[in-house]
Amino acid sequence: MASINWSGIFPAMLTPFDEDGKIDFAMLSINIEAQIAAGIHGIILAGSLGEASVLTPGEKFEILTHALQVVAGRIPVLLNITENTTADAIAFAQQAEKLGADGLMVLPPMRYRGDDREVVSWFRSIAQHTKLPILVYNNPVDYATYISLDMFDELLQEPNIQAVKESTRDLTNITRLKNRFGDRLKILAGVDTIFLESLALGADGVVGGLVDAFPRETFAIFDYVKKGEVDKAVAIYRWFMPLLELDIHPKLVQYIKLAAAKEGLSTPFTRAPRLPLVGEEEVRVNKVIDDALALRPQL
Template structure:
């Protein structure tokens, strides 16, 4: 492995940022920049653009490049900006990677397959092809719950010969997978927990970081959870985690985008404009989220509170 890649150690809280829109569904560049700056000032360690939470499926390739450009401008070198690659064909993925590299992203999050349910042979070749085209550090996003493709520890071992693959976003929903990966591969990859309501559990058994959703609205609290666990202050971390957990459950939903954008709006750090076919929450669904967030704000631990 090259010296540059062997020293790439992404750790900490990397929010999968929401993409801000105007009411007419145009990208809200100013709102997106403002939200990114808020998160950076509250201590996040990196970010990922245009993931599932960033409504990638509703954006054109050119729009996703525009969001990456906006994020890079907002970050201004303070943290690494990773671009998520979620094109439906390898050909388009390589075109996107080329464009994002020209912009200067620090690396990529790679989705093994999005719509087509690839088998392991196909998924591994797709990941390897994208990583070798990127020639930058890459994180593999393994989410069989949403995308029905599961790269098992033995597959990650096979991919380990690709020097550009440095990290895994672990989103199987089974926290036991973290230990299986460590037993099979040691420290070959950094492992990020990608399921919000497994954040404590993942960090407690050795994850290097969090790919956070609710962290977009509560960045300082999420960073505090990471810092407390890494410092071995487990009881303090558990108390904070229990406060956060009702909100963290809202990330594990087919309505995660609407849920988390409503959280942003209630907290006052964004709007809930989404792109159709999504619609803002209404009725009982909306009232449920509002109750949870209002309760969280009423009991918010002051010592960890994010600053505007």
């Protein structure tokens, strides 16, 4: 079984498009290289921020293949699973493994809200049909499915279920998970606006959004926390917070793409039904980004 060191920063990568809605692979390469240069520890492709809902399975595999060529073994490359049926999810996982993915992030079933038994069966069935390490995405706020500690008890019977993207918004859950499972379940903080607090409480790493636009600042906060220099981390974090709040909005894709475009790390284009920002919202979001850039800390 492949292994991933679930420590560090794992950007939920944007999927850049050109003006015609085609995937801009050259821009994806630029962002991947910027992430690696900043010191990040792995990338996650075709998640919510990567606009999984408007990508075909074929496009997701094209993105994976391209990213693997760019990364060339330097960091782990994970692909996100957001299928509707267990059979499709298994087939997707097996194709990702065949193409060379290093791991998978798996969401609960998307269109059907299963009960606890059904959700556990979903994750375990996928895990039993691939050797790839699995990161379970626990986000009851956005996806209406809460994966409880008792459910993780069952999930961890599968050795390749190794980590959780902890997006419950409840910081006490990190301590509950650590008390119950110790190092058997690695914890990646999944909400930008509490990622420093999550690290301070023992989260092993971060699945980030604004890291797409600001990899160096994200890495610096992580690095300072791990070195015990929390004051230095907090100083950058306070500057970062207005930007991080762009991650907890339904239009996070448009917002973060706009920020990344200003940094030369993405295009601003999304696929419909997402539309470009207009009016007061466009002015307000641009001001948040521009104000932050004007006061950017020296690293």
